[in-house]
Amino acid sequence: QVQLQESGPGLAKPSGTLSLTCAVSGGSISSNSNWWGWVRQPPEKGLEWVGEIQHSGSTNYNPSLMSRVSMSVDKSKNQFSLRLTSVTAADTAVYYCARGVGWGSRTYYLLWGKGTPVTVSS
Amino acid sequence: QSVLTQPPSVSGAPGQRVTISCTGSSFNIGADYDVHWYQQLPGAAPRILIYGNNNRPSGVPDRFSASKSGTSASLAITGLQAGDEAEYYCQSYDSRLSGSRVFGGGTKVTVL
Numbered sequence: 499q500v501q502l503q504e505s506g507p508g509l510a511k512p513s514g515t516l517s518l519t520c521a522v523s524g525g526s527i528s529s530n531s532n533w534w535g536w537v538r539q540p541p542e543k544g545l546e547w548v549g550e551i552q553h554s555g556s557t558n559y560n561p562s563l564m565s566r567v568s569m570s571v572d573k574s575k576n577q578f579s580l581r582l583t584s585v586t587a588a589d590t591a592v593y594y595c596a597r598g599v600g601w602g603s604r605t606y607y608l609l610w611g612k613g614t615p616v617t618v619s620s
Numbered sequence: 621q622s623v624l625t626q627p628p629s630v631s632g633a634p635g636q637r638v639t640i641s642c643t644g645s646s647f648n649i650g651a652d653y654d655v656h657w658y659q660q661l662p663g664a665a666p667r668i669l670i671y672g673n674n675n676r677p678s679g680v681p682d683r684f685s686a687s688k689s690g691t692s693a694s695l696a697i698t699g700l701q702a703g704d705e706a707e708y709y710c711q712s713y714d715s716r717l718s719g720s721r722v723f724g725g726g727t728k729v730t731v732l
């Protein structure tokens with residue numbers, strides 16, 4: 499079955515860039531009707547939707563992060579990536595990648611990675 | 621401040637029924653967008669519990685059910701078990717600002 503695995507540096511410097519990758523195994527990232535998303539969870543807090551991307555490159559981003567976030571898909575490696583610029587301590591969180599299924603507004607996240615912690619500190 | 625409002629905590633004795641509310645607005649739940657529910661056990665990633673307002677994925681016990689009315693939705697857990705102790709989140713779609721997925725703030729369920 500499809501599995502997701504996040505990877506990337508666990509530490510980012512203030513004002514720097516956070517970059518994470520999610521490897522998709524057991525299935526193709528080019529599958530139609532799938533959104534590939536990122537959700538984060540600050541320490542002791544709730545879930546926050548970061549954004550999502552389709553294999554075509556179409557993206558949806560959280561409006562509060564839109565000026566700093568970008569996502570991309572690498573079909574050859576069957577993976578997708580998150581890039582968040584100008585990070586601050588408020589971006590410290592566990593970052594989850596997830597597979598969204600369904601169309602448009604009906605999409606929900608059926609499958610989740612285990613999450614990777616990222617700390618923003620000098 | 622989450623777009624979807626959930627109570628911070630609910631509790632119940634084993635075997636009891638508990639409900640978790642998720643209150644939104646005319647831009648999300650009230651606009652008839654689907655509500656989904658996730659369960660996050662301690663130290664684990666979230667997992668889908670209910671999708672499309674009231675549908676259970678395979679493997680989710682029928683002790684979990686959900687409903688939606690107006691600008692609110694609710695999740696019910698019957699026959700509460702110790703293993704149900706977790707954080708629960710609702711999620712929907714919000715039509716403001718180009719549209720986005722939104723989560724509730726989460727509700728901690730404690731089994732007494």
